[in-house]
Amino acid sequence: xxxxxxxxxxxxxxxxxxxxxxxxxxxxxxxxxxxxxxxxxxxxxxxxxxxxxxxxxxxxxxxxxxxxxxxxxxxxxxxxxxxxxxxxxxxxxxxxxxxxxxxxxxxxxxxxxxxxxxxxxxxxxxxxxxxxxxxxxxxxxxxxxxxxxxxxxxxxxxxxxxxx
Amino acid sequence: xxxxxxxxxxxxxxxxxxxxxxxxxxxxxxxxxxxxxxxxxxxxxxxxxxxxxxxxxxxxxxxxxxxxxxxxxxxxxxxxxxxxxxxxxxxxxxxxxxxxxxxxxxxxxxxxxxxxxxxxxxxxxxxxxxxxxxxxxxxxxxxxxxxxxxxxxxxxxxxxxxxxxxxxxxxxxxxxxxxxxxxxxxxxxxxxxxxxxxxxxxxxxxxxxxxxxxxx
Numbered sequence: 001x002x003x004x005x006x007x008x009x010x011x012x013x014x015x016x017x018x019x020x021x022x023x024x025x026x027x028x029x030x031x032x033x034x035x036x037x038x039x040x041x042x043x044x045x046x047x048x049x050x051x052x053x054x055x056x057x058x059x060x061x062x063x064x065x066x067x068x069x070x071x072x073x074x075x076x077x078x079x080x081x082x083x084x085x086x087x088x089x090x091x092x093x094x095x096x097x098x099x100x101x102x103x104x105x106x107x108x109x110x111x112x113x114x115x116x117x118x119x120x121x122x123x124x125x126x127x128x129x130x131x132x133x134x135x136x137x138x139x140x141x142x143x144x145x146x147x148x149x150x151x152x153x154x155x156x157x158x159x160x161x162x163x164x
Numbered sequence: 165x166x167x168x169x170x171x172x173x174x175x176x177x178x179x180x181x182x183x184x185x186x187x188x189x190x191x192x193x194x195x196x197x198x199x200x201x202x203x204x205x206x207x208x209x210x211x212x213x214x215x216x217x218x219x220x221x222x223x224x225x226x227x228x229x230x231x232x233x234x235x236x237x238x239x240x241x242x243x244x245x246x247x248x249x250x251x252x253x254x255x256x257x258x259x260x261x262x263x264x265x266x267x268x269x270x271x272x273x274x275x276x277x278x279x280x281x282x283x284x285x286x287x288x289x290x291x292x293x294x295x296x297x298x299x300x301x302x303x304x305x306x307x308x309x310x311x312x313x314x315x316x317x318x319x320x321x322x323x324x325x326x327x328x329x330x331x332x333x334x335x336x337x338x339x340x341x342x343x344x345x346x347x348x349x350x351x352x353x354x355x356x357x358x359x360x361x362x363x364x365x366x367x368x369x370x371x372x373x374x375x376x377x378x379x380x
Contacts, residue, residue, distance in 0.1 A: 004244070004301045005251050015188040019181065028194060050251050097184055116174065117181040144177065 006038055009054050012118065016055070019113050020062065022102050030065065034058040055118070055128040059110065066106060100150035108143030111136055214303040239303075242348045245323035245357030246341035248300055248309055253319040253361075260296030260311050270297050274308040278326050280353045285322070285377040287312055290370045292320055320360040320367075322374060327355050336375065338364065347371035351379060 013034060017027035038057050045053050101109055110129060114120045115136075122140075126133045239247070252259055262270040267284065275282045277299055284294060292312035300307045300323075307325040327350050334350045345367045348357035356378065358371045 004303070005247060007301050010193055011189040011191075014191070014193070015185045018188045019185045048254055097180055112177075113181070116178045117185060119178075144174070147177070148173070 005050065006035065006042075006054065009051055010035070012051070013054060013058060016113055016118055017058065019101060019117055020106075020109060022098060030058065030062060033061045033065075037061060049124070049127070052120075052124050052127045055114065055120075056130065059129050062106070062110070096151055100147050103150050104143050104146045108139045108146065111139040112143040112147060115140055211303065218304060240339075241323075241325065241350070241355045242337070242339035242346040242357050242359075243341055244302065244307075244325075245321070245348065245359050246339070246344040246346050248307075248323055249321045249344055249346075249359035250342070252298065252309065252311065253321060259319070261298035263296040264294040266296075267294065274299060274306075274324075277306040278308055278324065278354070280326060282308060282324060283378050284310055285374045287320075287370060287373060290373055291315065292370070295319070318360070318362065320358060320362070320370065323357040323359065325355050327351070327353060336371065338368070349375065 010031065013031050014027065017030045017034075018024065021027040021030055034054065034057050037060075038054055041057070101113075104112070107129075111125055114125045114128060115122075120128065122133050122136045125136045129136070131139075262273065264270070271282055271284055274297060284297075287293075291314045293314075295311040295313050297308060297310040300309055302325045305326060307323060310322040310324070312320045312322070333352060336347060336349050339346045339348065343361045344359050345362060345364055346357050346359045347367055348355065350356075356374070358367065358374055360367055360370075362370075
């Protein structure tokens, strides 16, 4: 059963998805779809880095979800892309980080999280996302810059302000 | 920004991300992740078949991979061992969960999880040093994997899973899964499989040494 081999990676996939998507249910849906796809496509996996392979599947699922959301909710796209802050979050620092993450472009958010949270090398990220290493580096630096500005209190849009 | 500032800034970002998201790692995995869709239900059914298959398979005097139709959904020991080898042997940064430096702890921990006193063979004479080991999920419960490496970086893994009560002891057998050669056998307590991308005579020699050390 190939599933046994995937199980040890579920916690990491969930952590990454939580940071990427923002809310728990959306993140777990992403993980769920990723696992199902991984099991279906397991015969395509070539011995090597299983972790990078799983993250590449998650990336494809994530991109597809963004696309279908874009077509299904054309009008609400801005609200949709900026996921709501987690209602369970505690402390303003946590909210700020989540909110800041939500405000950077998804493709930059992926690179920032794979490097800074999942501890991947640029080569791993390049494989997982299917982009050249140069693109990994530029997305990382742009993403970090945006994240820093967002956390340093660049004024939030009115609709995003958290009322406490 | 200087590179020093940049590194410090990245370290700070890492710390904040880990602070916020690491708790997710230890959250229980929702059951729906296994069971919401038919694909996952198949796995639940497969698990039942596995249990049956293993019981019947191990009761057969000769355990041949893929022999009995009832074990069709269950990967035999050498196949599981070879796949686990293919997953972890190429790992550069995390080949093992517990390093050989903590060998005492490693053996105690895995023995406790498998509920059997494990022996870690010494393969120095064959040119292989213990790198460490890890715990893996198996169809019947926890499985231990020990990893060895020689001076050229070539790796072998020893896969140990508990055998069922009353299981028949099997002789030394050989299997090949892709490029991975596997020698395996089942004794009263455990099934053992030694895997590596090495030629059969070499692996046979090392497997004999493992066998002698485990079955005195």
